[in-house]
Amino acid sequence: MSAVGTLVRAHLRRDRWALPAWWVAGTLLYCTQAVSIDGLYATQAELDQAAAAMEGNAAFVAMAGPARALDTVGGQVAWQSTAYGVVLAGLMSTMLVVRHTRGEEESGRDELVRAAAVPRRAPLVAAMVVATLANVVLGVLVAASLASYGLALADSAALGVGLALAGLLLATVALLAAQVFSTGRAVWGATGAVIGAAFALRAVGDVAENGLSWLSPIGWYQAMHAFSGLRWWPAALLVLAAVPVAAGAVAAFERRDIGSGLRAASPGPARGGRSLSGPLGLTWRLQRPAVVGWTLGLLLTGLAYGTIGDSARELIGESSQALFGGGDDLVAGYYGTTAVMLALIAGGFTVSSALRAKGEEESGRGELLLAQPLARGRWLGAHVAATVAGSVAVVVAAWLGVFVGYAVVTGEAGDAAHYAAPTLVQVVPLLVLAGVAALGHALGGRASALGWAVLAWSVVVLLFGEAWRVPGWAQGLSPYDHLPLAPAEAYAWGPVVGLLVVAALAWAASYVVLCRRDLG
Amino acid sequence: MSTPQPALDVHGLVKTFGSFRALDGLDLTVVPGEVHGFLGPNGAGKSTTIRVVLGLLRAGAGQVTLLGGDPWRDAAALHRRLAYVPGDVALWPHLTGGETIDLLARLHGGVDEQRRAELVERFELDPTKRGRSYSKGNRQKVALVAALAADVELLVLDEPTSGLDPLMEATFTECVRERREQGCAVLLSSHILAEVEHLADRVSIIRNGRTVESGTLDDLRHLTRTSVQAELAGDPPALAGVPGIHDLEVDGHRVVCEVDTPALDGLLRALTSVGVTSLVCQPPTLEELFLRHYGDAVPATPSPPGATS
Ligand SMILES: Nc1ncnc2c1ncn2[C@@H]1O[C@H](COP(=O)(O)OP(=O)(O)OP(=O)(O)O)[C@@H](O)[C@H]1O
Ligand SMILES: [Mg+2]
Numbered sequence: 088m089s090a091v092g093t094l095v096r097a098h099l100r101r102d103r104w105a106l107p108a109w110w111v112a113g114t115l116l117y118c119t120q121a122v123s124i125d126g127l128y129a130t131q132a133e134l135d136q137a138a139a140a141m142e143g144n145a146a147f148v149a150m151a152g153p154a155r156a157l158d159t160v161g162g163q164v165a166w167q168s169t170a171y172g173v174v175l176a177g178l179m180s181t182m183l184v185v186r187h188t189r190g191e192e193e194s195g196r197d198e199l200v201r202a203a204a205v206p207r208r209a210p211l212v213a214a215m216v217v218a219t220l221a222n223v224v225l226g227v228l229v230a231a232s233l234a235s236y237g238l239a240l241a242d243s244a245a246l247g248v249g250l251a252l253a254g255l256l257l258a259t260v261a262l263l264a265a266q267v268f269s270t271g272r273a274v275w276g277a278t279g280a281v282i283g284a285a286f287a288l289r290a291v292g293d294v295a296e297n298g299l300s301w302l303s304p305i306g307w308y309q310a311m312h313a314f315s316g317l318r319w320w321p322a323a324l325l326v327l328a329a330v331p332v333a334a335g336a337v338a339a340f341e342r343r344d345i346g347s348g349l350r351a352a353s354p355g356p357a358r359g360g361r362s363l364s365g366p367l368g369l370t371w372r373l374q375r376p377a378v379v380g381w382t383l384g385l386l387l388t389g390l391a392y393g394t395i396g397d398s399a400r401e402l403i404g405e406s407s408q409a410l411f412g413g414g415d416d417l418v419a420g421y422y423g424t425t426a427v428m429l430a431l432i433a434g435g436f437t438v439s440s441a442l443r444a445k446g447e448e449e450s451g452r453g454e455l456l457l458a459q460p461l462a463r464g465r466w467l468g469a470h471v472a473a474t475v476a477g478s479v480a481v482v483v484a485a486w487l488g489v490f491v492g493y494a495v496v497t498g499e500a501g502d503a504a505h506y507a508a509p510t511l512v513q514v515v516p517l518l519v520l521a522g523v524a525a526l527g528h529a530l531g532g533r534a535s536a537l538g539w540a541v542l543a544w545s546v547v548v549l550l551f552g553e554a555w556r557v558p559g560w561a562q563g564l565s566p567y568d569h570l571p572l573a574p575a576e577a578y579a580w581g582p583v584v585g586l587l588v589v590a591a592l593a594w595a596a597s598y599v600v601l602c603r604r605d606l607g
Numbered sequence: 608m609s610t611p612q613p614a615l616d617v618h619g620l621v622k623t624f625g626s627f628r629a630l631d632g633l634d635l636t637v638v639p640g641e642v643h644g645f646l647g648p649n650g651a652g653k654s655t656t657i658r659v660v661l662g663l664l665r666a667g668a669g670q671v672t673l674l675g676g677d678p679w680r681d682a683a684a685l686h687r688r689l690a691y692v693p694g695d696v697a698l699w700p701h702l703t704g705g706e707t708i709d710l711l712a713r714l715h716g717g718v719d720e721q722r723r724a725e726l727v728e729r730f731e732l733d734p735t736k737r738g739r740s741y742s743k744g745n746r747q748k749v750a751l752v753a754a755l756a757a758d759v760e761l762l763v764l765d766e767p768t769s770g771l772d773p774l775m776e777a778t779f780t781e782c783v784r785e786r787r788e789q790g791c792a793v794l795l796s797s798h799i800l801a802e803v804e805h806l807a808d809r810v811s812i813i814r815n816g817r818t819v820e821s822g823t824l825d826d827l828r829h830l831t832r833t834s835v836q837a838e839l840a841g842d843p844p845a846l847a848g849v850p851g852i853h854d855l856e857v858d859g860h861r862v863v864c865e866v867d868t869p870a871l872d873g874l875l876r877a878l879t880s881v882g883v884t885s886l887v888c889q890p891p892t893l894e895e896l897f898l899r900h901y902g903d904a905v906p907a908t909p910s911p912p913g914a915t916s
Contacts, residue, residue: 269739270700347740354735355702359709363702369710373699451697455750458661458691458763459714462683606663 090205094213098187099220106221109179113225116172117246118232120164123554134158144417145395146424149290150550152309153300161238161314165246169313170286171550172246173305176225176254177282180218184261184278185271187214192346193271201345211262211340215333218258226251242313245322249308252325256304257282259332266339269348276380283384283432287391294395304328366461366469373447374440378477381436382484385429389485389510392425393492393503416575422489422506423572429485430513430567431546437478437517438538441524444470445535448528454607463602471525471594478517486510509573515586516545519566522593529597531604541566612675613638614761614792615660619669622655622816629655631816632669637792639760642783644807645796648901652816653796654694657765660794661691674760687716690754694765694796696746698738704749705734711753719756726752729778744770755782762786762793768802780806800897812900819900831896832865834889835874840882846874860884 099106128134138157141147148154152170156162188210191197200210230247234240257278264277285303292300300306310321343349362368397418444467447453457466486507494503524538545565552562562568566589569582615637622630630652637643647653658664660673662682671678676685698707708727712718727734730748741749747770754762762783768776783793783806797803803810804824811821820827832853839860846852846862851870856863866874878886 352737352740354733355706355737357703357705357734359706359713363706363710364713366714369699372702451693451695452699454658454663455691455693455697455711456714457663457682458686458693459711460683460687460716461714465683603665605665607658 090203090209091213091216094187094200094205094209095216098183098213098217101186102183102217102221105182106224109175109221110225110228113172113175113179113250114228114232116175117164117168117229118236119551119555120167121160121233121236121238123551124160124163127554131158138163144420145294145398146417146421149294149392149395149421150424150428152289152305153293155312156315159314161233161242164233164238165242165309165313165315167550167554169246169249169309170289170305172229172250173253173257173308174282174286176222176250177257177278177285179221179225180254180258181261181275181278181282183218183221184214184258184265185274187217188262189265189268189274190271197345208337208340211337215258215262218261219255222251222254222258225254239314242317245311245313245317245319249311249313249322249325252322252329253304253308256325256329256332259329259336263332263336263339266336266343267349269346269352272377273348276377279435280380280384283388287388291391291395295398366456366466367472369456370443370469370473374443374473374477377436377440378473378480381433381477381481385433385481385485386488388432389429389488389490389507390492391488392422392429393489393494393507394496395421396493396496397502418506419575420572423509423575425489426509426513427549427567427572429489429510430482430516431542431549433478433481433485433513433517434520434542434545436481437474437521438524438542440474440477441470441521441538442528442535443473444525445528448607451607457606463606464598467525467598467601471521474521474525475518478521479514482511482514482517505574509578512570512573512578512583513567515570515583515590516566518590519586519593520545522590522597523566525597526593526600529600529604613672614674615794616672617656617660617669618671620656620659620666620671621668622652622659622664623667629816630659630667633813633816634818634821635794635811637761637794639792640787640790641808642787642793642795642806644803644810645794645813646798646800646803646810646897647796647813649798651813653813654765655816656813657691657763657794657796661686661689661763688759689761689763690715690757690759691763692747692750692754692765692767694769696743696750698741698746698749700737700739702738703735704732704738704741704745707738707749708734708753708756712756715757715759719758722756723752726756726782729782730775742770744772744775747771748775751779751782755786760791762791764793765796766798767795768797768799776802800894812897814900820896827896829868832867833871834865835863836887837862837878837883838885839878840884842881844877844881846877849873 124134128137135158141157142154150170151166154166157166191200191210197210226247228247229250230244233243233246260281261274261278264274268274268277285305288303289300289306289309292298292303292306300309304325307321307324312318339349344351363372444453447456453466457463489510490503490507493506494500497503520538520542523541527534527537530537541564545567548557548562548565548568551557552568566586569586571577571579571582613636615635617633617635620630620633621628633652633656635643635645635656645653645656655664659666660671660678662678662685665679673685674688678685698704702710708723709718712723730752732745732748732752736745738746747767751767754764768779771779780802783795787793795803795807807824809821809823810827812819820830839862841860843857843860843862846855846857846864849870851867852874853865853867862878864874
């Protein structure tokens with residue numbers, strides 16, 4: 088058996104639980120849309136009416152994609168699922184590639200493999216084989232589930248093929264990043280930024296209809312127009328883009344040393360700077376790159392959403408204006424939803440930042456640190472401070488992006504401030520998320536995924552809460568679900584105070600638990 | 608007061624992980640000015656003991672007195688007076704060795720510039736490398752320099768030399784001796800008997816979470832056996848079954864055996880009564896004692912013969 092074959096089998100064994108979970112999630116994402124549309128709208132007339140309303144709503148277009156054939160079940164599925172399908176396939180690909188390439192190198196296991204008689208490129212090839220397999224299976228499952236539900240075969244197949252190709256393209260991006268950067272964290276950051284950019288470019292492009300969507304793999308996938316005049320040629324773009332990226336990954340791999348990135352680790356200062364004198368200085372030093380990266384990312388994303396300006400108004404046809412009670416409310420609704428979307432993205436920073444303490448503990452660095460004269464409470468406090476400061480920075484950057492984007496496009500600074508302001512308030516649910524993630528870490532074991540679980544649930548609630556008729560209490564588990572959708576609705580202080588209390592309680596509980604349990 | 612207050616006093620320590628008893632009534636005492644060797648096979652519970660002593664793990668039962676205090680309650684305050692080198696040193700990947708040493712020193716209350724510079728030089732450490740590009744031995748050196756530079760009463764070292772080359776090991780031995788001269792207590796866990804024989808004043812050997820031997824090296828040597836080979840002038844005396852004599856082999860006039868120290872005198876008398884033409888005595892080594900404790904794995908519940916699944 089060849090080396091690649093052996094590695095692939097070992098990888099698949101390791102992924103035997105994770106892969107089916109991704110596949111199920113991806114398939115559900117598509118086929119539940121079909122089921123819920125049929126369940127939600129009893130007659131074609133009802134669907135027609137809803138479709139007319141959705142078509143004109145810029146917030147929906149920014150969240151999902153260009154509105155096409157929304158009065159059909161297939162059109163609804165393609166519209167609501169494709170953007171998130173690509174995000175999901177991209178995250179799956181990134182996880183697989185990081186786990187089987189850079190992650191292995193970081194842990195040193197890769198050296199064990201390479202010490203055996205294995206061709207140099209075998210680990211690289213094996214990781215790509217696994218990623219390809221994962222995306223192909225995902226595509227087949229999506230296509231098969233839609234076709235067996237009774238949707239048109241060719242269009243169902245197109246949704247599956249496009250999804251697999253987009254996932255594969257993002258796998259090559261992750262592979263390239265895994266050659267360039269020396270830590271799994273950085274690879275996640277780079278690939279995540281590409282996925283985020285793909286989403287933001289198409290959001291702006293779809294609302295402003297300025298062609299930006301053609302710069303995004305999600306845009307290419309959606310340009311296949313499944314269930315609304317299917318065409319296959321945009322799928323070729325996904326393949327054509329993957330070729331140079333994969334070639335770049337191989338070239339970078341050939342130029343680098345095993346264990347390091349493209350750039351060899353440079354020597355640094357022989358002495359610690361004055362800021363590196365306590366837990367706060369250390370935590371800031373550890374989190375600085377992430378804070379800077381996410382701040383920049385959200386500034387750009389905010390800018391992208393802001394430059395849509397008030398074209399939200401123009402999307403609305405005469406007929407559906409009445410439904411929304413006028414164009415101004417629609418613009419306000421768009422920016423209210425944008426604020427929540429930006430805060431959901433920022434949640435990625437907040438949770439990963441809050442879980443840095445967990446990483447420190449698991450790596451053994453926490454042990455080294457807490458064997459110094461440093462109380463656990465102060466250590467935890469430093470991490471909380473970094474998370475809070477980072478979350479504020481990220482949210483302010485998103486706010487600034489929306490404000491500047493809107494102001495530049497429309498020339499109306501006053502309106503810009505009005506529409507951008509709700510973004511700032513969104514720091515409050517982030518603090519709850521940070522507290523919950525910290526509590527999860529303190530509790531340990533399975534509970535340590537609590538922060539990610541709440542964030543994932545919040546995404547589900549925002550995207551599908553209404554469509555799936557999730558009960559109110561369950562929607563309430565999302566910390567994002569409690570603030571009024573300003574500026575369309577009036578600001579309210581009650582929920583803000585309530586959320587802050589929840590965040591404070593979660594932190595207090597995490598402190599109490601962490602001080603009472605074994606470390607490491 | 609004749610004996611100084613111990614730097615570390617552990618009595619009947621129990622630590623369980625779920626249903627697994629990692630420590631099961633462990634005793635350990637380290638006094639100021641001594642290097643205390645802490646020996647035991649893999650998984651015996653050395654690192655676990657050290658983590659409890661540092662207040663990182665909570666004791667299940669038993670008493671732990673660290674520098675006169677309770678390590679679980681007063682961890683941070685007591686840590687000011689001790690320094691620790693973990694068995695598996697993990698460093699921050701993007702911090703340089705120099706930055707790490709300074710960070711740890713500042714947490715300890717300040718950098719002793721002279722000592723720091725001297726130690727960096729003695730251990731030939733390049734302080735400008737990043738944590739992730741250090742080798743295992745060099746990571747250990749970073750932690751060692753930080754620990755040895757601190758002005759403390761107790762050094763807790765968990766297998767500190769496992770990654771060091773022989774030259775650096777010698778430097779390490781020297782440094783630990785110096786600290787002992789200054790009155791520092793040292794708890795030194797190790798697998799390497801030679802290193803412990805070299806450095807330690809007293810040792811404790813643990814196994815399955817329990818202390819099985821403890822005392823000075825001379826005390827322990829007393830517990831070991833001398834090996835004796837003799838050519839006799841006549842037929843050997845009846846030695847089989849005599850208490851204290853082990854592994855007896857008789858081949859004509861030749862006698863080979865192992866003898867416990869208390870039985871040595873009796874054996875020699877018996878041999879000289881026949882007449883000795885040649886005699887080789889091998890002095891007792893700790894190695895043997897050590898291997899005895901490492902080797903005969905006594906399972907907690909002995910399985911009946913043939914009961915393989
Ligand atoms: N967090 C934990 N959970 C469960 N079991 C543990 C944990 N930590 C240690 N153990 C177990 O406790 C026992 C003692 O481990 P410990 O690390 O103290 O051994 P050690 O004497 O330091 O061994 P070595 O010489 O290999 O370093 C081992 O059997 C180990 O598997
Ligand atoms: Mg150990």
